[in-house]
Amino acid sequence: MKKISISVAVAMALLGSAAVQAKTVKIEMTAKEVELPIDNKGTMYRSWTYEGMVPGPVVHVEEGDVVEFTLHNDKTSKNSHSMDFHAARVDVVKDFEMVKPGETGGYTFRADYPGVFYYHCGADPMIQHIARGMYGAIIVDPKDKKSIPKPDREYVLIQSELYANPDNVADMMANKWTNVMFNGGIFKYDPVHDPAATRMLQAKPGERTRIYFINAGANEFSSFHAIAGIWDAVYPSGNPKNVLHGMQSYVVGPGDAAAFDIISPVEGANALVTHSMRQALTGGIAILQYTKDADPKMGRGDNILVR
Numbered sequence: 001m002k003k004i005s006i007s008v009a010v011a012m013a014l015l016g017s018a019a020v021q022a023k024t025v026k027i028e029m030t031a032k033e034v035e036l037p038i039d040n041k042g043t044m045y046r047s048w049t050y051e052g053m054v055p056g057p058v059v060h061v062e063e064g065d066v067v068e069f070t071l072h073n074d075k076t077s078k079n080s081h082s083m084d085f086h087a088a089r090v091d092v093v094k095d096f097e098m099v100k101p102g103e104t105g106g107y108t109f110r111a112d113y114p115g116v117f118y119y120h121c122g123a124d125p126m127i128q129h130i131a132r133g134m135y136g137a138i139i140v141d142p143k144d145k146k147s148i149p150k151p152d153r154e155y156v157l158i159q160s161e162l163y164a165n166p167d168n169v170a171d172m173m174a175n176k177w178t179n180v181m182f183n184g185g186i187f188k189y190d191p192v193h194d195p196a197a198t199r200m201l202q203a204k205p206g207e208r209t210r211i212y213f214i215n216a217g218a219n220e221f222s223s224f225h226a227i228a229g230i231w232d233a234v235y236p237s238g239n240p241k242n243v244l245h246g247m248q249s250y251v252v253g254p255g256d257a258a259a260f261d262i263i264s265p266v267e268g269a270n271a272l273v274t275h276s277m278r279q280a281l282t283g284g285i286a287i288l289q290y291t292k293d294a295d296p297k298m299g300r301g302d303n304i305l306v307r
């Protein structure tokens with residue numbers, strides 16, 4: 001992201017004698033068409049992106065914040081692009097309209113609902129813009145911090161399908177995907193199934209780890225499961241008011257998201273998978289390793305989404 005600036009006290013409302021402040025958060029992104037690796041070997045894929053990365057940057061705001069979003073479409077782009085934030089309530093025609101190469105668009109919304117929400121390009125054909133990599137996460141922290149347990153670590157995992165030929169929209173419409181990816185890579189965090197993988201998610205035994213799980217699709221449902229673990233809590237859409245306990249799996253459809261909390265009583269690992277086997281065994285597995293000396297930087301700050 002080029003810049004995120006936060007200006008406080010844009011809106012001041014007087015409630016009795018107490019001043020209530022609403023933050024305005026400015027988010028700017030540039031749509032860029034670039035080559036990116038889609039596996040641990042470095043196989044390159046012609047990707048369409050936000051900010052040159054798949055997934056796009058994690059946007060993090062608080063419930064009630066006003067988000068001023070600006071989308072630049074790089075002048076080297078060959079296609080129009082757009083932005084659909086699932087955390088926004090706006091006008092689909094005016095606000096989600098396509099931005100041509102070299103032009104700028106944008107809109108403003110208030111993040112009224114806490115949770116984890118999908119964002120994606122909605123330019124035509126949407127199936128292709130999503131499959132090429134134009135998706136990401138926006139996390140809206142609840143205003144009431146006590147409404148949800150504070151996690152020790154947090155990770156973003158976004159599931160998507162890989163189509164061998166991204167120019168072939170007919171194959172996408174026929175659902176002819178070859179692999180499922182987490183965060184834009186086949187077995188990106190799974191050295192068990194791909195020895196070339198160098199990354200894993202990490203936590204300590206006893207820590208509460210929260211996975212912000214988004215299913216970008218474009219087509220497949222995900223049955224998200226932790227092999228050798230149980231979800232302590234699942235929050236559909238990440239909203240603290242939606243809570244399920246002791247879940248083995250929870251289905252997240254295309255375009256949907258949920259927050260999954262897990263606590264391991266032992267050292268070792270869980271394998272986080274979509275339990276649909278063709279999806280898991282073609283790339284949809286991430287290892288969450290539990291050790292007493294887990295890297296304190298993992299699952300925090302910029303390492304919420306492990307690049």
Ligand SMILES: [Cu+2]
Binds near residue numbers: 080082121122129134
């Ligand atoms: Cu696009």
